[in-house]
Amino acid sequence: MKIAKNTVVSVNYKLSDAQNNLIEDGAQPMVYLHGGYENTLPKIEEELDGKDVGYTSTIQIEPEDAFGDYDPNLVKVEERNRLPEPIEVGMQFEGVAEGSDEEPVIFTVTEIADDKVVLDGNHPLAGMALRFDLSVIDVRAATPEEIAHGHVHGAHGHEHGHEDIEDSEPGDHFRSQPLQ
Numbered sequence: 456m457k458i459a460k461n462t463v464v465s466v467n468y469k470l471s472d473a474q475n476n477l478i479e480d481g482a483q484p485m486v487y488l489h490g491g492y493e494n495t496l497p498k499i500e501e502e503l504d505g506k507d508v509g510y511t512s513t514i515q516i517e518p519e520d521a522f523g524d525y526d527p528n529l530v531k532v533e534e535r536n537r538l539p540e541p542i543e544v545g546m547q548f549e550g551v552a553e554g555s556d557e558e559p560v561i562f563t564v565t566e567i568a569d570d571k572v573v574l575d576g577n578h579p580l581a582g583m584a585l586r587f588d589l590s591v592i593d594v595r596a597a598t599p600e601e602i603a604h605g606h607v608h609g610a611h612g613h614e615h616g617h618e619d620i621e622d623s624e625p626g627d628h629f630r631s632q633p634l635q
């Protein structure tokens with residue numbers, strides 16, 4: 456079966472930066488609902504559209520097509536006593552960036568001094584060109600329920616009841632490892 460809108464694609468991947476430094480060696484395949492549901496990066500969907508099991512490819516995705524440019528305005532220093540304890544580098548908090556349109560931002564703790572904490576609201580992969588080695592291992596038709604929910608169920612997919620959940624923005628798969 457060829458990859459098309461409303462197919463569920465399983466793809467083995469390896470993620471490196473443009474200098475070929477390994478960022479994430481996908482121990483588990485990425486399994487996503489194809490067709491513009493924002494379950495993976497649009498450039499990956501574009502690359503795989505119309506392809507079949509066995510297709511392999513290496514693509515490089517520039518920051519503007521991945522997690523955006525690095526924005527120094529999203530870095531802020533916070534009083535340590537305003538944050539929960541214990542606190543450690545790599546922890547993430549949801550907050551609102553100053554001067555923003557109040558879109559919530561995930562802040563990652565990047566530095567801790569005695570009484571100050573540096574919070575970085577950039578995605579850990581912001582500003583980086585990303586190189587994906589992709590290898591398609593399975594393609595199946597999505598179920599009507601998966602199409603209605605806009606994401607994959609079952610093995611490697613979302614495990615949940617029938618309540619609707621709001622999650623799963625592009626790149627969630629690659630947020631699992633905080634990067635220095």
Ligand SMILES: [Zn+2]
Binds near residue numbers: 607
């Ligand atoms: Zn669901």
